[in-house]
Amino acid sequence: MTETKRYFLELSYKGTPFHGWQIQGNAYSVQECLENALSTYLRQKINVVGSGRTDTGVHASMQVCHFDLVDAVPSENFLKGINSILPKEIAIHSIKEVKATAHARFHAVRRSYVYRIIFRKNPFLDQLAWHCFYKPDVEKMNLAAEALLRHEDFECFSKIHTDVPHFRCQIMSAYWEQKDGELLFHITANRFLRGMVRAIVGTLVEVGTGLRAVEDMDNLILSRNRALAGKAVPAKGLFLSKIEYRKEINLD
Structure with missing residues (x-):
């Protein structure tokens, strides 16, 4: 047997x-x-x-x-x-x-991502972070990120023609952190859509550089229109950073 x-x-x-x-x-x-x-x-x-x-x-x-x-x-x-x-x-x-x-x-209940941005050329991080040539307003970007916690449908940040039954995600946290010369975006949710984090980061950077108002975030999310959101940032700065499970999966 x-x-x-x-x-x-x-x-x-x-x-x-x-x-x-x-x-x-x-x-x-x-x-x-x-x-x-x-x-x-x-x-x-x-x-x-x-x-x-x-x-x-x-x-x-x-x-x-x-x-x-x-x-x-x-x-x-x-x-x-x-x-x-x-x-x-x-x-x-x-x-x-x-x-x-x-x-x-x-059985994964939470997933977390981190996006890394650097502001000067660094040969050791060339493939591990996005080199941004302008410094955005972090306070404004954090204010805009708070809107993510007020909504559940994030179709406006999803790649189009994706095969998913719905676009609802529960975002538990989303914030920017300045650390050791880098700018880090942290986000945790029960699930993510294809291209979602990179589109969110691109949109928030537009807020930080004055191309988009903080107050526009709620209307953008409610529009469910990907064309209205920011351009996706480069993939090389994105890290899947943590997966969390309930204890019930473990052997007794």
Whole structure:
């Protein structure tokens, strides 16, 4: 009789060389790379399910995925072994067995992103932050970000022609932080739409540079019109930073 166990992996990756998280027929993805490495190391076909997708060039300081393992358990040297197979842009940090019904995507209750902006050329951050040539008004951008907490439908920030049943998201926090010469945007929600964070950042930067009034944010969101929102900022500054789950997914 076969026995199947489910495991959660916590990993991080630099998204620069990948065409996003999800497997695609003609492009190199994080998911494909991870599945190939796991299948090689564990000597059985492994399919992984991520907590969510990241677009081309987007990074993850924390991503979570699950996979099933049949009639086997990872060895105590699993992390060392799998990381030696994976490319330098991907690192697995932990593995834990969870309930057979636990799902990396559907059981995630909160997801957080960080967007990084720098204001002077930095060769060490060239692929990890957006170099902005003007300093926006952070106070105005934080005032505008408060509007995100008053609404639930964010179609105006979603990529068009996306296949989702609805555009409702519950945003728990959204704010800007100045830290060590960088400007960081933090946002946490139960779910995100495709391109949503980059469009929000682009819109808020327009507020900070005087191209858009703070008071316009509510009407923009209520319009549900992507054409009225700001231009999406570059993918290289965006990081998936945290995934949170209920304790019920853990083994007793």
